[in-house]
Amino acid sequence: MKENIKVGMLGLGYIGLPTAALIALKNMEVVGIDINKDVVETINRGEIHIVEPELDALVSSVVMSGKLRASQNPEQADVFVIAVPTPIRDNNQPDISYVQSATEMILPYLQPDNLFIIESTSPVGTTEKMAELIYKERPELKGKLHIAYCPERVLPGNVIYELEHNDRAIGGIDETSTKKAIEFYRNFVKGKLYPTNARTAEMVKLVENSSRDVQIAFANELSIISDKAGIDVWELIELANKHPRVNILRPGTGVGGHCIAVDPWFIVSDFSKEARLIRTAREINNYKTEWVIEKIKNEALQFELAHKRKPRIATMGLAFKPDIDDLRESPSLYVARSLKMQDFDVLAVEPNISHSDEFDLLELDQAIQDADIVVFLVGHKEFKNLNLPTSKIVLDFVNITRE
Numbered sequence: 001m002k003e004n005i006k007v008g009m010l011g012l013g014y015i016g017l018p019t020a021a022l023i024a025l026k027n028m029e030v031v032g033i034d035i036n037k038d039v040v041e042t043i044n045r046g047e048i049h050i051v052e053p054e055l056d057a058l059v060s061s062v063v064m065s066g067k068l069r070a071s072q073n074p075e076q077a078d079v080f081v082i083a084v085p086t087p088i089r090d091n092n093q094p095d096i097s098y099v100q101s102a103t104e105m106i107l108p109y110l111q112p113d114n115l116f117i118i119e120s121t122s123p124v125g126t127t128e129k130m131a132e133l134i135y136k137e138r139p140e141l142k143g144k145l146h147i148a149y150c151p152e153r154v155l156p157g158n159v160i161y162e163l164e165h166n167d168r169a170i171g172g173i174d175e176t177s178t179k180k181a182i183e184f185y186r187n188f189v190k191g192k193l194y195p196t197n198a199r200t201a202e203m204v205k206l207v208e209n210s211s212r213d214v215q216i217a218f219a220n221e222l223s224i225i226s227d228k229a230g231i232d233v234w235e236l237i238e239l240a241n242k243h244p245r246v247n248i249l250r251p252g253t254g255v256g257g258h259c260i261a262v263d264p265w266f267i268v269s270d271f272s273k274e275a276r277l278i279r280t281a282r283e284i285n286n287y288k289t290e291w292v293i294e295k296i297k298n299e300a301l302q303f304e305l306a307h308k309r310k311p312r313i314a315t316m317g318l319a320f321k322p323d324i325d326d327l328r329e330s331p332s333l334y335v336a337r338s339l340k341m342q343d344f345d346v347l348a349v350e351p352n353i354s355h356s357d358e359f360d361l362l363e364l365d366q367a368i369q370d371a372d373i374v375v376f377l378v379g380h381k382e383f384k385n386l387n388l389p390t391s392k393i394v395l396d397f398v399n400i401t402r403e
Helices: 016-025 037-044 055-064 097-109 126-137 159-165 175-185 198-229 233-240 263-270 276-307 331-341 364-370
Strands: 006-010 029-033 068-071 079-082 115-118 146-149 168-172 193-197 312-316 345-349 373-376 393-396
Touching: 006 016, 006 097, 016 029, 016 055, 016 068, 016 159, 037 055, 037 068, 055 068, 055 159, 079 097, 097 126, 115 126, 115 175, 126 146, 126 198, 146 175, 146 198, 168 175, 168 198, 175 193, 193 198, 198 233, 198 263, 198 276, 263 276, 276 331, 276 373, 276 393, 312 331, 312 364, 331 345, 345 364
Parallel strands: 006 029, 006 079, 029 068, 079 115, 115 146, 168 193, 312 345, 312 373, 373 393
Antiparallel strands: 146 168
16 A cells, blocks of 8 residues: 555544544544534544543644544545444334445545445445445446455443454455455554455454343343342352353443444344344343333332332433443433433433533432432442442442442
């Protein structure tokens, strides 16, 4: 690949922005393209609009150096990377319209020998569909572009390190595309780069998150069974994990985030008859959230019968996992929202965000002081080692009060 590479990053969210900043750090010119004007202006000030450790300093540095800038409009580049959302619709069908829109946006700017990469989690065959779209609109480019798929595999809260050090599976629509994509990623990824084809690379991402979902479903199902049996599930799992070949994960409020809570449906959608275990795991994890809501409501009913008034319920955490601000597919947010819609007095606490359109966020100490029932839904570090008044009813679904 030539020197002085220019990269167009489409989508400046939880994956696109850290990736763009890391690429810029490796002395490549990056223009980040996002349709959100506020996001573009924020980044061009050298600031960030999401919570991710180390990202603020990195973005500030590469913006100040001139290697990263943001725009609402695409422009010509050597490499285009698609990192836009791929949500699911209400019927659990994948929605690749954002990927398609991003592809259509850059159609006029594509040139021979460009590298086009999709990083967005996608159903199997999406890369080939985008290739067909490109060649239909720009037939003169057929055989002259390099098109590939390369899924990210990062942990929110440690994204910068994992983007650089984690291994990657990279699959092109042909062998040359795979090689070109690997050559590009070698500029900023220290992990191993494994060549494959586009379809396999797409499925790798879905399988990784489906595997995690199945394992979490086992833990969540255990928590429900243990509750009914009068067993402390945390002690149960700790003892079971003493077995050298057993590693049961931690149960929780459910499963959230844009990956594990979504990606299994991409497989189920295309292979509905075959993906029986994957579907069941999704249903168990969704049910766990409803189970949590019922436990809270039952406790609230007992309080109301005893005190002749509705309790004030502090919901501790709205993010989908500890120590981040990401609310996407968050089971904790769903719990708080459901309780509020059922006219419960909800005192919402989320230390990682400063504003919510749905809730009047309270400071931690104030919420505990005002609440009758304190419900721990996320294991944020701020919730550890709290001295909770004995007068409070505590429901801890993440075992944070014993850490």
